[in-house]
Amino acid sequence: MPREKFKTLTEQMYYILLCLSKECYGLDIMDQVSSMTGGRVKVGSGTLYNLLEQFADAKMIRETKAEGRRRSYVLTEKGYAALDAEYRRLRRQMEDYQRMLGKAEEEGEKQT
Amino acid sequence: MKDVRHRIEFIYPYLRKDIETYLEQQAEKGWMLSSISGCIWTYRRSTPQQAHFAVSLFAGASDYTAKPSKSLETFYDFCARSGWHLAATSGQLQIFYNLREDPVPIETDPVVDLEILHKAMKRKYLPGLLILFLIAVLQCVGFLYGLRRDAIGTLASNTELSSGLIWLGMMLSTLGEMISYAVWFDRTKKAALQHLKLPMKGRPFAWIGDLCWILTVAALALTAGSMDAVENIFGIVLAVIPLLAAFLVGRWLKKRHKAAKGKLLISISVFVVMYLLIAFTGAVGIIRYEADKEPGNTEIKSSVLLTSCSKEEPEGTAVVCDRYQVFIPKLRFLYETCKSSLLQQDSLEVFEEQYVLTDAPGWQAKQVYRIHNKDGTAENRYLLCYPDRLAVVSLCMEPTKAQQQSITEELLNAENQKAGN
Incomplete structure (x- = not known):
């Protein structure tokens, strides 16, 4: 698909990378994301498998351990940078929201 | 009462929702998919149940490997973790079932989903269609050239006429399939980029392919009806035996531990050799048969x-x-x-x-x-x-x-x- 890969992250990519800020078994990520988001975000097994492959190919994560078919991964510097860039992008979106709608909300609360 | 049922199913791997819905209906009726061999799908009787089905395409999977690769086994592990168990597999096509009430789907990110699907389609399905289309174009050009050079000979020959019609049908249907996929992919890509659920259903321009197949079968039936018995038997033997031989050799090789590419090459070689052998002996036989006909009749x-x-x-x-x-x-x-x-x-x-x-x-x-x-x-x-x-x-x-x-x-x-x- 002609798009700059991982320039922006989908919600599922974001949470998978967030889980891998600490070394973690690939298989455990599905449960971790679900508990981290209170069940709001769920990552499918196929999506997780393929994203781990793609992240590893893009050198955003690296394999740390392999016990049979169980493999654990951790973020690389490139992965941290992508996660950080996404965090900043999301923060800017929040700040824009606050600037445009935050005051109006505060005034609305005062009036009530 | 039969406990096993075989059905011939023609599917389009990218229309996964259609396959999933069909398999769920079968499970509700008490028939669970147990294996796939080419276009023959085998179902086993089970207690009627509400099972969820998911179809995945795994680009690296092949029919010519005895065991799943390590990466495919890892993929199965991931699926099993969320309750998805393998029901049947055929080449890249991986079909899973899940008995949980509301399982997390195997694919949850439409962009990644489409990328993987397209990668698998580009690796096997689309090149296969393209090769078939090019062969069909060459055959149609040959037929038209023959028609131009010797119209009467071509029109009077049932063999040439039916072969021309089959290749014409094949050319149009493969072209229809490729256009269908291109249109489907374009629509689906737009939906995926907006993070909408992929429109898995519907096959645009499907009628082109279907119409061509119907025309081809009708034309074949008409021409076969007017051929003499020797030509008919020869045509059937030429069409069936090489395919059957290649299929059986492929199945036998599948049980042996050799490289997938080698097995594929052997199967193709068996098909080509059998085809040429039958075509040659058949042609000689028909020449003798024609020569034996008494003049004056x-x-x-x-x-x-x-x-x-x-x-x-x-x-x-x-x-x-x-x-x-x-x-x-x-x-x-x-x-x-x-x-x-x-x-x-x-x-x-x-x-x-x-x-x-x-x-x-x-x-x-x-x-x-x-x-x-x-x-x-x-x-x-x-x-x-x-x-x-x-x-x-x-x-x-x-x-x-x-x-x-x-x-x-x-x-x-x-x-x-x-x-x-």
Whole structure:
């Protein structure tokens, strides 16, 4: 698909990378994301498998351990940078929201 | 009561939702998918249950490996973790079931989902379609060239006609499939980039492919009905045996531990060798069969477009007309095509002969053409154009009016002559 890969992250990519800020078994990520988001975000097994492959190919994560078919991964510097860039992008979106709608909300609360 | 049921299923791997819905309905009726072998899907009886099905395409998977690769096994582990168990697999196609009430789908990110699906499609399905399309185009070009060079021979030959129709159907259907996928992919990509759920259902322009298959089968049935038994048996053997041999060898090799590419190559080689072997022995057999036919008999062949009657007298027979061929086009517009084809035969050029329009009312034909040599001398060979038929006649002497009358009657009733008369 002609798009700059991982320039922006989908919600599922974001949470998978967030889980891998600490070394973690690939298989455990599905449960971790679900508990981290209170069940709001769920990552499918196929999506997780393929994203781990793609992240590893893009050198955003690296394999740390392999016990049979169980493999654990951790973020690389490139992965941290992508996660950080996404965090900043999301923060800017929040700040824009606050600037445009935050005051109006505060005034609305005062009036009530 | 049967516990196993086999069904022939033709599926389009990218239309996963259709397959999933169908399998869920079967499970509700008590039939769980247990294996896939080509287009034969096997179901086992089970207690009716609400199972969820998911279809995935795994680009690296192959039918020619005895065991799943390590990466495929890891993929199975991931799926099993969320309750998805393998129901059946065929090449890249991986079908899972899940008995949980509301399972997390295998694919949850539409962008990643589409990327993986497209990667798998590009690796096997689309190249296969493209190769088939190119072969079909070449065959159609060959058919058209044959039609242009020898229209009458092509139209009168059931084998050439049916082969032309099959390849035409194949060309249009493969083209229809590729367009369908391209349109589906384009729509789905737009939806995926907006993070909408992929529109997995619907196959745009599917009717092109379906219509072509129906036309091909109908044309085959029509032509096969008018072929003689030897041609039919030969056609069936040529179509079925090489495929069956390649399939059986492939299955046998699948159980052995060798490289997938090697197995594929062996299967293709078996198909090609068997095909050539049968084609060669069949062709020799048909030549002998034709040679064994006694001269003096009227041979009538009828294709869906043309009836051809021919008779050749044995050497030494005291008759005026020693050879004739009558062509009766079944569609009016083919009359002129057949006429031009006969007037412009390659053999005329080779022997430096040509048909010259002649005034010969004795033949009772609309037009009479007579063969003339390069030096202008006339041969006793004619092309007679009757309103509904064309006749090529070779005489051993200049005929009298009575002989012309008698020959004309035979030509106008050629299709009613009993074989052997």
